[in-house]
Amino acid sequence: MADISVIAGPSSPDLAAGIARRLGADLISTELRIFSDGESKVRLDRPAGKKCVLVQSTHPPTDSNLMQAMMIARKCADDGAKVCAVMPYLAYARQDRAFLEGEGVSAALVARLLEASGVNAIVTVDIHSQMALSYFKNARNVSSIPLLAEHASKMKLKKPLVVSPDAGGADRAEEFARLLKADAVALKKSRDRKTGEVSIEKINFDVSGRDAILVDDMISSGGSIVKAAEVLRKAGAGNVYAMCAHALLVGDAAQRIMASGVKDIVATNSIPGRYAKVDMSAPLADAARSAL
Ligand code: R5P
Numbered sequence: 001m002a003d004i005s006v007i008a009g010p011s012s013p014d015l016a017a018g019i020a021r022r023l024g025a026d027l028i029s030t031e032l033r034i035f036s037d038g039e040s041k042v043r044l045d046r047p048a049g050k051k052c053v054l055v056q057s058t059h060p061p062t063d064s065n066l067m068q069a070m071m072i073a074r075k076c077a078d079d080g081a082k083v084c085a086v087m088p089y090l091a092y093a094r095q096d097r098a099f100l101e102g103e104g105v106s107a108a109l110v111a112r113l114l115e116a117s118g119v120n121a122i123v124t125v126d127i128h129s130q131m132a133l134s135y136f137k138n139a140r141n142v143s144s145i146p147l148l149a150e151h152a153s154k155m156k157l158k159k160p161l162v163v164s165p166d167a168g169g170a171d172r173a174e175e176f177a178r179l180l181k182a183d184a185v186a187l188k189k190s191r192d193r194k195t196g197e198v199s200i201e202k203i204n205f206d207v208s209g210r211d212a213i214l215v216d217d218m219i220s221s222g223g224s225i226v227k228a229a230e231v232l233r234k235a236g237a238g239n240v241y242a243m244c245a246h247a248l249l250v251g252d253a254a255q256r257i258m259a260s261g262v263k264d265i266v267a268t269n270s271i272p273g274r275y276a277k278v279d280m281s282a283p284l285a286d287a288a289r290s291a292l
Pocket of ligand 1: 166168169198216217218219220222224225
């Protein structure tokens with residue numbers, strides 16, 4: 001599709017290259033400069049066409065990556081292009097409502113900012129909630145579950161049990177289990193809204209001798225996975241794996257997760273890194289093609 005230009009945002013060059021290959025599209029690189037005050041400056045290495053697929057995930061540095069996405073979208077829109085933004089990890093989606101008095105709905109703000117920047121359509125992966133998606137006029141959410149489950153099916157698991165760390169992820173775990181032809185359960189998690197501290201109730205089902213796959217949309221501080229893994233290991237589970245769409249793994253999260261008894265972390269390449277083992281470029285290319 002030579003009429004499409006895929007623009008490799010500074011945060012997602014490899015994923016952009018994969019999407020461009022799938023689309024048979026021209027791949028445009030970006031050059032990034034960060035000034036001493038933290039300001040970004042982005043330059044496209046050559047002019048883009050009239051249909052642009054901008055690929056830029058918004059993992060840390062979150063606000064800089066978000067700002068760069070808006071800068072690239074505005075440049076393409078100012079040049080008369082239609083812009084589809086592929087932002088697999090979409091920051092601020094967890095702020096999809098005001099939880100405490102005095103808070104704003106930042107997910108809605110991000111949607112308005114991207115649209116004002118010239119984004120005509122957005123493609124995300126496993127967005128945190130339907131509510132967050134609903135703030136966009138034209139959005140597609142691609143599920144990572146089929147590809148993660150396919151990866152899990154090759155892992156030689158013993159009587160696998162798919163586990164969501166919380167009730168909110170129960171549907172995700174059930175879908176994963178259906179594809180893996182396994183069982184699913186959801187743990188009972190609570191989080192202190194002010195400190196962010198996570199606690200998970202003891203389990204009342206039998207996991208002894210079974211391998212557990214913890215499935216979540218994202219692993220950020222690692223608090224949810226660490227607590228869930230501890231509960232499962234105490235209950236006698238066999239190998240415990242953590243799988244997710246978005247491995248943010250902030251700070252020493254990966255080390256703490258491994259120290260809690262998790263055998264491996266498997267994530268998609270929505271965010272580049274050591275645990276990005278599942279390639280999402282094919283479904284993302286399909287979604288971008290249909291959005292343009
Ligand atoms: C929460 O509802 C999400 O689905 C994740 O469980 C959560 O955001 C993971 O964050 P952390 O790794 O900091 O516990």
